[in-house]
Amino acid sequence: MQTWRLLPFERLDGYENMAVDEAVFRESVLSGGPPTLRFYLWKRPVVTIGYGQDVVAEVNLEFCGERNIDIIRRPTGGKAVYHDAELTYSVVASQARPPFKEDIVTTYRAIAACLILGLDRLGIAAELAERGLPDVKDSLEGCCFAVPYRNELLVEGAKICGSAQARSRGHFLQHGSILIDFDALTTSRVMTHTKSDEKDRVRYLERAVTCVRKHAKREFNEETLAHVIGEGFEEEMNMKLQEEELTLNEQTLKKKLLSGKYLTQKWNLEGRT
Amino acid sequence: MSYPDDLLYTRDHTWARVDDTTVTIGITDFAQESLGEIISIDLYPLDSSVKQGEPFGIIESDKTTAELISPVSGDIISVNEDIFDDVGVLECDVYDAGWMIAVEIQDLGELDNLLDCDDYEELVDQAEGRR
Numbered sequence: 001m002q003t004w005r006l007l008p009f010e011r012l013d014g015y016e017n018m019a020v021d022e023a024v025f026r027e028s029v030l031s032g033g034p035p036t037l038r039f040y041l042w043k044r045p046v047v048t049i050g051y052g053q054d055v056v057a058e059v060n061l062e063f064c065g066e067r068n069i070d071i072i073r074r075p076t077g078g079k080a081v082y083h084d085a086e087l088t089y090s091v092v093a094s095q096a097r098p099p100f101k102e103d104i105v106t107t108y109r110a111i112a113a114c115l116i117l118g119l120d121r122l123g124i125a126a127e128l129a130e131r132g133l134p135d136v137k138d139s140l141e142g143c144c145f146a147v148p149y150r151n152e153l154l155v156e157g158a159k160i161c162g163s164a165q166a167r168s169r170g171h172f173l174q175h176g177s178i179l180i181d182f183d184a185l186t187t188s189r190v191m192t193h194t195k196s197d198e199k200d201r202v203r204y205l206e207r208a209v210t211c212v213r214k215h216a217k218r219e220f221n222e223e224t225l226a227h228v229i230g231e232g233f234e235e236e237m238n239m240k241l242q243e244e245e246l247t248l249n250e251q252t253l254k255k256k257l258l259s260g261k262y263l264t265q266k267w268n269l270e271g272r273t
Numbered sequence: 274m275s276y277p278d279d280l281l282y283t284r285d286h287t288w289a290r291v292d293d294t295t296v297t298i299g300i301t302d303f304a305q306e307s308l309g310e311i312i313s314i315d316l317y318p319l320d321s322s323v324k325q326g327e328p329f330g331i332i333e334s335d336k337t338t339a340e341l342i343s344p345v346s347g348d349i350i351s352v353n354e355d356i357f358d359d360v361g362v363l364e365c366d367v368y369d370a371g372w373m374i375a376v377e378i379q380d381l382g383e384l385d386n387l388l389d390c391d392d393y394e395e396l397v398d399q400a401e402g403r404r
Binding site: 050051052077102103105108163167168169170 | 286303313326331336338402
């Protein structure tokens, strides 16, 4: 049976979380190694935006400033996410390592299958979205959880997990947010709006988005949620997770990415390093 | 899916059209189809240098960013700026209108590291589990 590396479960600030994910990804591109799974939490609320998003057009900078909500650009694609009460996972692996393939959809589906098995251990019946929602509420188009894409996870028709990927030289990083609780009002307010009434937006989000707390059939906390999702990965991927720390190279790269990229306004606001 | 026989290819799904010492570069049909709906492209600017096997830009689809890997080393002598405003061209014409950069190659020997169309087709078949 193959083994995957499981990194320590930790709560970091958003800058560090992104730097760790990218450091593991870059090292995997350079040195290979077994797939890596990581679960993490956020020290304080953060809005992350997708690699190519226009932060001024999408995020309410004034609101985020008043609430001390950090704004961080991800290395991955996709839309803006408000991270607060959630468990975040990240997977780094070779695209060619079964069951992954070079096409993106197969990777999404393979990881979604792990998440489905994990959530099932809490009695939550999640399923793959077969198609995206066509009628996204205006002015929420830049918000990840307002837009379920094909192959993302739904519970009773509402999105519970949003994921995004980066790819380079045969390797991928996929990370995603599994919502523990959902705050529709703050999620709406961190986004920029030019149209539509706030009550309408909140009502829309409350219908379109759900969370673990709402559907879990047994008690859980952040650690037990990470544990059962990890078991879902082990079962679906037929492997054993083995806890290990970041390598020295990864730690060095993390520090470099932190100071040269994720802690800079140039990257977070303009998308340049 | 068949691939033009006048091009060379990388394992990272980029192609190279060689004309003397000028190498024009783009992505293959396979790359375009597996990315899904392409949203934007970010390419290294004119006059910057690229290295074989290293990125020359990033392409973003609705849920993924992917580094574009250069087939050769050299200086970028031309950038197709038209695709910045019309990424849709990649869905219909990756090999001509969808070219991305042109590079003045430094070492023609690097071309020996690239795949011909038959080898590339075999690589794609393997990636898709057909072989």
